[in-house]
Amino acid sequence: MLNTAAPAPMTIRHNVLQGEYEVSRDPHLVLTTVLGSCIACCLFDPVAKIGGMNHFLLASPPSSRDGPGDDARRYGLYAMELLVNEMIKQGAVRATMRAHLYGGANMHSGMRAIGTENARFAEEFLRADGIQLVRSDTGGVQARRLDLQPATGRVRCRAVQGDFPQTQSARLPAATGDVELF
Structure with missing residues (x-):
């Protein structure tokens, strides 16, 4: 017997990096990011069924005349x-928007x-x-991994365990003598 059921739609993931934003009503899209001291604002308009991050x-x-x-x-x-402006441009209304x-x-x-300060x-x-x-869900000392389904407004936020990898650097030889490296 032939299976004629349509395949389940695939989830599309977009990573929202520092300085970026995205707005969508695509039910298959998940916006994701990792945050330390940065802030991600997730907006959702339940009437227009649109969200963004x-x-x-x-x-x-910094204060600068340029x-x-x-x-x-x-x-x-x-x-x-x-x-906010992109949400409005795509049909959201400020009065019905909800923020995380x-x-x-x-x-x-x-x-x-x-x-x-950011929060x-x-x-x-x-x-x-x-x-x-x-x-x-702001503050503390741990990074967070964030997922938003913009079409539904559903959000999942998890603490990131452990240290973030720092930029790779050469290993220093074992300290010898009276010099302290820092």
């Missing part, structure tokens, strides 16, 4: 504006709390823009 590195650019230039999307204000925020870890003790910025942006924040 951004990924930004820092809340705001502006942020080509790196603008790496900063919260630009990343949030791009995501993820990331914002402070991964290196003794350094500026960049993750906390605070995103919360304030959503409040000022009138978009309801329904879930926030």
Whole structure:
């Protein structure tokens, strides 16, 4: 007997990197990213059945009279504006959008709390823009892996165990004498 059932649709995964965003209503698409101190905002409009995700590195650019230039999307204000505007362009309505925020870890003790600053910025942006924040998983010291099905608004966020691999460097010989390398 011949099986005439249609094959199950394949899941398409797109990785959203720093400075990127994506909006879709494709039921087979999953947007994914890994976050440390960065923030990902996931927006979903349950009426329009559309969602999106951004990924930004820092809340705001360093003060400079030249502006942020080509790196603008790496900063919260630009990343949030791009995501919200693309959602609206594709049929979402600001009043029915719902937001989730993820990331914002402070991964290196003794350094500026960049993750906390990023999370605070995103919360304030959503409040000022009138978009309801329904879930926030920010802070702490662990990285997170995030998956969003934009057509349904379903999100899965998991802590990443262990250390992130650092850039590869040559092994240093065993210390000898009185010199300390750091």
